[in-house]
Amino acid sequence: MDNSEKKHPLIAVWNTYPGLRKENKNISNIPPIEQILGEMFAIGEFYYYVLNLTNSTISNHHPNLLKLHGLKKYPENLKDIIDLTHPDDIEFIIKAEQKVVQKMMEIGREHQLYLKASYCFRMKTAAGNYELFHHQAILTQEDENQNLIQSINIHTNINHITKENPHTVLISGIGLRQDFHQIKIDNPPAFENFSQVNLTKRETEILALIAKGYSGSEISKMLILSEHTVRSHRKNILAKTNSRNGKELLRKAFEWGLI
Template sequence: MDHSEKKHPLVEVWNSYSGIRKEKKHIAHIPPIERIIGEMFAIGEFYYYVINLTNSTLSHHHPNLLKLHGLTEYPQNLKEIIDLTHPDDIPFIMKAEEKVIQKMMELGKENHLYLKSSYCFRMKTARGNYELFHHQAVLTMEDEDHNLIQSVNIHTNIHHITQKNPNTVLITGIGPRNDFYQIKIENPSENSSDINLTKRETEVLALIAKGYSGSEISKMLILSEHTIRTHRKNILAKTKCRNSKELLTKAFECGLI
């Protein structure tokens, strides 16, 4: 079967949204990978690939994809990525994508390229077992009618941080937008409802997760280092964490990042 004809469970979900172009389209444009990676968390080994949303074909693979999954050839269709996913997690992924589409419809086509979606699921690794990965997707191209045609997906192995899936979808703004939507799918983390971070604390947590120091965060947010230390102290207190390592674990487990 031709790569572009392979079917996967998300086709039906995506086809329910008029904002994704249905006709097949060849894409030669390479998205600004470096800028996109800067918007994403990569706390651990990661890889990315570009997906043509009109036919689910993949390109521009990061070499870590082969290493992490023990593959000898790069997947050419999204179905091959989904085949690496734990079968029990497929229903969650489909629900997660439905929630992403619903929120995108609510926010409007004009904002699609300034939104990032993320959630977690288990994938088969080169060791032969299933480990928890953090999935992030940034839309990178639309056609003349604002229909989506391209996305960059990044997968980070976070098994060393946590093996607990928060069953949460996050939709956050990038670039000029600062959206933050946390959507529970099922079996919500028992601790997450007790953690209520302010908008500023959420921004600081996101930058901590990206590996920035206190001084770097203060410059980025145009705040004093003392203020950043205070925010970090408050975040640790609210999450009942003693240090940054515990904070990252709790942030993933509770679907805060």
């Protein structure tokens, strides 16, 4: 079967979104990957690939994809990526994508290039076991009719941070958009309830920058705040999440679907 004809369970979900181009289209333009990575979290080993949404082919693979999954050649279709996913997580992924489509339709197609979707699932690694990965997707190209044709996906191995899947989809704004939507799917974690964490918009913004690895001084310059103010916000974030340090904060942020 030709790569453009390989079927996977997300096609039916995506076809419910009126903003997706249905007919096959070859894409030559490569999105500004380095710039896009600045909007993504990479707390650990990661890789990315460019996805052609019109036929599910993938290209421009980061070399870590081979290393992390123990592959000899780069996957050519999204189905090859999905085949690396733990079978028990497929149903969750389908539900997660359904929520992404629903929320994007609510927000409006005119904003679709300024939204990022993220959630977690387990993938098979080079060692032969399944570990938790954090999936992020940014839409990068649409045609003249606002039909989506391309995205860039990044997968980060976060198994060293947490093994608990929060079963939460996060839709967040990038660039000038300030969206922040947490959507619970099912199987809420028994250990703690993220809904009890009431971070302010500024605290959420700073948490995201902390997760991207920025220092306090860097965050103060980016947000035009004093370093003292940034330290105060970080202290409040630690207190609200009952975290002793940055490492514990990151673990809880992933487990609660805060990032």
